Amino acid sequence: MNDIMISENYIIACLLKIMDKFCIFCGEKPESKNREHVIPQWLIRMTGDPNRTVYLGRKWTSSTLDKREFSFSSFTFPACEKCNSDFSYLEARAKPIMETILTRGPLDSHQWDIFLDWLDKVRIGLWLGMLYLNENHRAILPMFHIGKRIGSKDRMVIVYEIEGDGNDGVGWAATELPLFEYMPSCFTLTVNNFIFLNASYDFLFAERFGFPFPAKRIHREDGGFWIEMTAGTERLHFPLVSKRFKTGGTQLFQPVIPYVHFRSECGEVADYSELYKVPYVKSRCMDFKTGRGLIYRRDCNHLVEYPDAPVRDWIPKQKFARGEVQHQTSVLAGEFLEDIYRNHPSFDALSDNERERRETEIESAIRLHKTIMDHFINQKDMYY
Numbered sequence: 088m089n090d091i092m093i094s095e096n097y098i099i100a101c102l103l104k105i106m107d108k109f110c111i112f113c114g115e116k117p118e119s120k121n122r123e124h125v126i127p128q129w130l131i132r133m134t135g136d137p138n139r140t141v142y143l144g145r146k147w148t149s150s151t152l153d154k155r156e157f158s159f160s161s162f163t164f165p166a167c168e169k170c171n172s173d174f175s176y177l178e179a180r181a182k183p184i185m186e187t188i189l190t191r192g193p194l195d196s197h198q199w200d201i202f203l204d205w206l207d208k209v210r211i212g213l214w215l216g217m218l219y220l221n222e223n224h225r226a227i228l229p230m231f232h233i234g235k236r237i238g239s240k241d242r243m244v245i246v247y248e249i250e251g252d253g254n255d256g257v258g259w260a261a262t263e264l265p266l267f268e269y270m271p272s273c274f275t276l277t278v279n280n281f282i283f284l285n286a287s288y289d290f291l292f293a294e295r296f297g298f299p300f301p302a303k304r305i306h307r308e309d310g311g312f313w314i315e316m317t318a319g320t321e322r323l324h325f326p327l328v329s330k331r332f333k334t335g336g337t338q339l340f341q342p343v344i345p346y347v348h349f350r351s352e353c354g355e356v357a358d359y360s361e362l363y364k365v366p367y368v369k370s371r372c373m374d375f376k377t378g379r380g381l382i383y384r385r386d387c388n389h390l391v392e393y394p395d396a397p398v399r400d401w402i403p404k405q406k407f408a409r410g411e412v413q414h415q416t417s418v419l420a421g422e423f424l425e426d427i428y429r430n431h432p433s434f435d436a437l438s439d440n441e442r443e444r445r446e447t448e449i450e451s452a453i454r455l456h457k458t459i460m461d462h463f464i465n466q467k468d469m470y471y
């Protein structure tokens with residue numbers, strides 16, 4: 088087992104309480120004073136007054152946990168000028184897709200691929216942004232930044248529709264939960280009358296999809312993990328993820344071959360293409376070279392390939408009252424984060440001390456996560 092997977096997780100670096108400025112796209116020190124809007128300005132304009140303030144959780148660094156309010160226009164984080172302009176193409180492509188969604192128009196599979204890229208960007212951007220805002224109180228050293236994480240791991244989105252109530256706006260949930268800080272794999276984004284429950288993680292459903300998967304995953308001291316990859320079963324096992332989500336939404340899945348995260352022991356890109364070069368995998372890819380799978384829509388207990396011509400198949404079958412669906416999807420995102428977090432690589436290769444430290448850390452993170460989740464679940468009446 089010589090190969091390494093760059094983990095979704097993090098390294099806890101005890102000396103890293105104060106973060107140096109880094110570009111949220113590439114992780115390098117930004118050369119210029121460029122700033123990136125994690126929630127893009129076009130989305131802020133599309134959902135209300137661009138000068139409105141936004142509630143951004145609690146100040147975890149203050150003893151009174153004060154509420155943090157921001158004007159949307161100043162919710163920005165450092166970025167290199169080059170990265171900023173490189174990634175503006177994604178924003179330019181995501182905007183008309185969002186407009187089509189909000190007007191319930193037809194979309195093709197390539198547009199969903201772009202939209203899932205954009206959700207990766209927003210999810211990781213919110214994660215890095217919250218680390219900045221909270222002055223990295225948990226001392227997390229990000230193992231990746233936006234650039235490396237877009238379109239690089241299995242991903243899914245469930246689209247829920249809200250009954251028209253005129254309460255336009257943009258909001259997100261689950262990003263403040265302790266487990267999201269450790270592992271930014273699942274969140275929800277509400278945009279006017281739609282909610283997107285988005286998740287992406289290492290081999291999230293590779294095995295059940297019949298793709299190659301790691302038979303063994305063993306944690307290393309540096310935060311990544313060793314993997315032993317094995318050929319896929321070339322059979323679909325339903326459901327793709329064990330979590331049961333609220334019905335009435337449209338579930339879309341995209342397998343992704345995580346080429347960029349495979350590394351050899353000396354840090355070079357490890358080549359697993361032979362394992363993937365089989366007709367089963369190739370025929371299920373939109374772009375085999377970059378590892379992008381086709382988009383699939385769940386239809387009861389089947390997966391249907393999403394067409395590459397624009398269709399309205401993505402429009403949810405049901406509409407829900409805003410408070411109800413917002414509360415339920417936030418709870419589901421929090422629970423799914425816990426499921427993913429518990430399924431961590433084994434600690435067998437770590438020293439006794441290190442294993443004990445990590446086990447304690449995981450237990451206390453889950454305990455805190457559950458406490459906050461219970462509190463949120465009990466606030467149900469405020470939503471319904």
Ligand SMILES: [Zn+2]
Binds near residue numbers: 110
């Ligand atoms: Zn950069």
